[in-house]
């Protein structure tokens with residue numbers, strides 16, 4: 074049984090902040106503030122305007138799962154037949170051509186991320202076809218990171234061979250929680266042995282860089298079960314782990330209605346669960362990176378954190394060297410120098426645009442100089458735990474940030490942040506409230522907007 078220190082307990086006077094609904098800041102402005110509709114032509118112009126020498130990252134979204142886990146907040150759908158997935162692969166090939174045509178050249182690619190949903194819902198032959206199309210239309214660097222999100226329950230020998238053949242060098246596995254009772258309460262039964270077998274299979278084909286996703290805040294979790302999950306997870310020797318706070322947003326994700334909200338941990342317990350997981354993982358030799366990631370010292374994420382290169386994007390904390398992300402697939406978001414462009418969320422709308430020979434853009438937002446400044450401040454605070462606003466904003470810009478500074482001062486008075494002139498830092502032991510501190514700089518935020526998950 075883990076012993077709880079005073080630091081592991083949510084101070085009663087901060088309970089309102091822990092329960093505050095704030096964005097995750099994987100972009101700024103955040104996705105609810107994208108405009109819809111958004112012209113595909115603008116998206117096309119943004120792609121065409123990329124400098125030939127700009128390295129990019131590609132994100133491919135595969136929005137299919139065999140069935141939906143009850144807690145899942147991802148953009149995906151349950152599909153039991155292979156036909157719709159094969160059709161999706163055909164459309165993805167067409168989208169790759171459309172995007173490469175818009176770019177007008179074989180742009181250099183330093184990272185490919187296959188996400189979902191479940192990328193391995195694709196048949197092995199479809200994975201190969203898509204990889205072939207990427208290589209035909211993009212200049213994929215030999216050193217590129219090729220990362221795939223993997224559901225350990227859905228990995229087959231045929232998939233392992235294709236993953237090896239397409240050059241996969243990083244896998245992130247959805248582990249979530251290893252306690253049998255918690256797994257039952259979240260509709261995701263996945264014994265430790267299933268995860269161990271997936272890790273062994275990936276290592277056997279030479280995929281050595283492995284990350285685990287864990288979640289705290291699930292029904293049935295106690296500090297004991299979470300500590301045990303963390304201990305079992307590190308036994309498998311992943312290079313990195315992420316511990317996401319469970320985002321319960323049943324109004325946006327109807328599958329989450331299967332979770333009994335009465336059984337969810339309250340803010341005080343959520344705080345303890347996060348702290349205990351963090352302490353257990355750090356005790357096993359991992360370094361804390363950003364808000365919710367942990368990595369071995371030699372892992373790229375820890376190196377990026379140590380050298381001030383850590384960034385935040387739609388996949389969370391990242392060491393991605395590319396500032397430009399081109400999204401492919403339904404609901405994927407591109408991060409371009411001029412702004413964000415998001416594809417149609419639903420597969421039929423995404424498909425009909427592609428079949429009409431058009432980029433499937435549905436939403437987006439051009440970013441202003443003020444957005445850019447606030448984005449840098451938010452990103453630096455979340456990635457480094459502190460920010461020197463004077464290094465990012467001139468005196469005139471700082472004047473416009475006065476309301477944000479006033480909010481920071483309120484958080485300073487409550488012991489959540491510290492401030493020395495333009496230097497703002499998260500207070501030690503209060504890092505879990507980082508998103509609340511970052512939110513002070515969010516010019517679009519409606520306080521406690523219903524769209525967001527709780528801060529801790």
Ligand SMILES: C[S@@+](CC[C@H](N)C(=O)[O-])C[C@H]1O[C@@H](n2cnc3c(N)ncnc32)[C@H](O)[C@@H]1O
Nearest residue numbers: 144145146147189190223224247286317319320
């Ligand atoms: C897009 S999913 C892909 C993983 C893969 N499909 C799997 O389930 O193994 C990425 C991760 O998001 C996290 N996640 C999903 N729903 C969440 C929620 N409601 N709150 C917090 N994290 C969530 C899970 O840890 C999951 O592994």
Ligand code: SF4
Nearest residue numbers: 138141142145147190
């Ligand atoms: S957690 Fe993964 S497997 Fe489960 S529904 Fe979400 S995307 Fe699909």
